[in-house]
Amino acid sequence: MADDRGQAYTLEALIAAILLLTAVLFALQSVVITPTSSGAVDRDVQAQLHQQASDALATADEQGELSQMIRYWDCSDGTFADDPNQAGVFVETQGYTNNSVPVSHLGETLNRSFRSGTRYNIQLVYANDSRQNMTRIIQRGSPGDEVVTASYTVTLTDGQAVTNRSIASETLGGCGTPPIPDEHPSSSLYNVVEVRLVLW
Amino acid sequence: MVSDDRGQLILVGAVTIALIILGLVLVINTALFTQVVGSEGTTENVKEGGLSVGQIGDGIGTVVAEENRVGYPTRSAIETEVQNEIDAAVEGALRNRTVEGSGAFIEIRSFSRDEPGTRVYQSSSGPFESGGPWTMFSTSPPVFHDIGGLFVTVDEPAGGTLDLELSNATTSESLTISTGGGTVDLSRGGPGCQGIPATDGTVRIDVSNGRAYENSTCTFSLFEEIDGPYNLEFSGSAEGTYTVATDAPSVAVASSTDPIIWSFEYEYLYDGPEVTVESDGHEVDVYD
Numbered sequence: 001m002a003d004d005r006g007q008a009y010t011l012e013a014l015i016a017a018i019l020l021l022t023a024v025l026f027a028l029q030s031v032v033i034t035p036t037s038s039g040a041v042d043r044d045v046q047a048q049l050h051q052q053a054s055d056a057l058a059t060a061d062e063q064g065e066l067s068q069m070i071r072y073w074d075c076s077d078g079t080f081a082d083d084p085n086q087a088g089v090f091v092e093t094q095g096y097t098n099n100s101v102p103v104s105h106l107g108e109t110l111n112r113s114f115r116s117g118t119r120y121n122i123q124l125v126y127a128n129d130s131r132q133n134m135t136r137i138i139q140r141g142s143p144g145d146e147v148v149t150a151s152y153t154v155t156l157t158d159g160q161a162v163t164n165r166s167i168a169s170e171t172l173g174g175c176g177t178p179p180i181p182d183e184h185p186s187s188s189l190y191n192v193v194e195v196r197l198v199l200w
Numbered sequence: 201m202v203s204d205d206r207g208q209l210i211l212v213g214a215v216t217i218a219l220i221i222l223g224l225v226l227v228i229n230t231a232l233f234t235q236v237v238g239s240e241g242t243t244e245n246v247k248e249g250g251l252s253v254g255q256i257g258d259g260i261g262t263v264v265a266e267e268n269r270v271g272y273p274t275r276s277a278i279e280t281e282v283q284n285e286i287d288a289a290v291e292g293a294l295r296n297r298t299v300e301g302s303g304a305f306i307e308i309r310s311f312s313r314d315e316p317g318t319r320v321y322q323s324s325s326g327p328f329e330s331g332g333p334w335t336m337f338s339t340s341p342p343v344f345h346d347i348g349g350l351f352v353t354v355d356e357p358a359g360g361t362l363d364l365e366l367s368n369a370t371t372s373e374s375l376t377i378s379t380g381g382g383t384v385d386l387s388r389g390g391p392g393c394q395g396i397p398a399t400d401g402t403v404r405i406d407v408s409n410g411r412a413y414e415n416s417t418c419t420f421s422l423f424e425e426i427d428g429p430y431n432l433e434f435s436g437s438a439e440g441t442y443t444v445a446t447d448a449p450s451v452a453v454a455s456s457t458d459p460i461i462w463s464f465e466y467e468y469l470y471d472g473p474e475v476t477v478e479s480d481g482h483e484v485d486v487y488d
Binding site for chain 2: 004005008009011012015016018019022023025026058061063064068072083085086087102103104105125127132152153154155156157158159160161163164165166167168169183184186187188189191192194
């Protein structure tokens with residue numbers, strides 16, 4: 001009988017230990033597991049980021065900044081123009097070297113709107129001979145897995161001025177070698193450009 | 201002794217049941233969290249490639265502004281031309297953009313001019329309205345209207361200043377543009393608006409949006425500082441050209457005027473993957 005009791009004590013102690021361990025494990029797991037524990041950005045955070053990005057683009061368009069940026073051309077070499085004041089040199093494959101845009105406020109708005117650690121690219125997507133072309137304006141790297149994309153569409157017409165400072169009063173329709181082609185030569189519509197803001 | 205053993209067995213049994221329940225809770229809990237994390241998806245994007253209603257209206261508005269700038273003898277002629285542009289190019293271009301972005305289909309179902317307006321401009325470089333002072337509308341009795349699309353190109357070599365005074369019934373705000381010495385200074389805006397270098401002898405100033413094209417860091421506010429409706433006065437000896445639009449059917453005697461469409465109405469169909477919208481008429485001010 002005494003042996004049985006010893007065995008029962010042992011069993012009880014073992015079960016109690018397992019119980020305690022399980023409780024501790026459970027408590028730890030409850031703390032560790034969150035919606036973002038796998039590295040994904042929370043759906044609400046993504047939606048909020050997307051809304052902020054959309055608002056930033058809409059505000060920029062309201063102030064004429066998107067159109068001004070899209071029309072900053074160098075009509076002599078078919079690329080976007082260098083901007084000595086803030087954006088720097090335009091390089092075909094990587095956009096502006098200063099990671100800024102040749103128009104005030106937009107870059108500041110973006111930097112102010114998003115928390116530090118959020119990086120972004122700005123791309124222009126437009127039709128070219130019925131195909132889609134993409135030009136990088138700001139290229140801060142390749143997006144990670146958690147990408148949020150917002151876009152705003154801007155319509156260009158032939159009579160709008162090229163905004164590059166080295167070209168006075170030249171219109172889009174009169175630009176010798178434009179970086180964005182005139183997709184509708186028989187119409188006053190020039191092209192329709194999607195400004196794409198990619199955040200991660 | 202037998203009762204002691206039974207008590208111990210009951211205790212062990214209870215602990216075992218508690219352990220089983222705890223284990224089950226743990227398993228179910230883990231499964232639930234796994235499901236949530238899994239549905240987040242590490243590669244899930246929140247992407248919206250479609251056009252909003254505003255962007256469709258903006259697109260048509262840009263074309264209307266272009267036809268206003270071209271200049272036609274009647275507003276009816278502008279309306280016809282814009283309709284032709286919508287049919288020939290605008291609708292297709294916006295539709296392609298939308299389909300590429302989100303798979304949605306759009307159709308601009310109707311376009312009609314709404315409020316009439318007048319475009320006032322000086323296309324030949326010279327003193328602005330002969331050196332002024334020139335006001336867009338009568339000051340006695342005072343008349344005020346909406347004004348937009350004010351764009352000024354100043355000739356730097358000619359020198360002199362141009363004073364633009366924007367007023368409403370109670371207050372006024374002004375912008376002074378000073379030329380000479382190879383550069384142009386604006387009385388508003390930050391350091392970027394001082395010493396703006398001229399390009400081919402000119403500096404282009406988008407007054408409505410508060411920007412000078414010749415320096416991308418120059419921004420200023422004039423229209424934001426005062427509520428409409430407005431009157432606008434030009435004075436000073438500087439030379440150049442300008443264009444401005446108003447919702448008034450006519451203005452005081454000026455260099456040149458053209459009838460324009462100030463606002464329009466349009467209806468559209470938006471057929472997206474998740475939603476189909478048949479809109480009522482949307483009114484858009486071209487120069488807002």
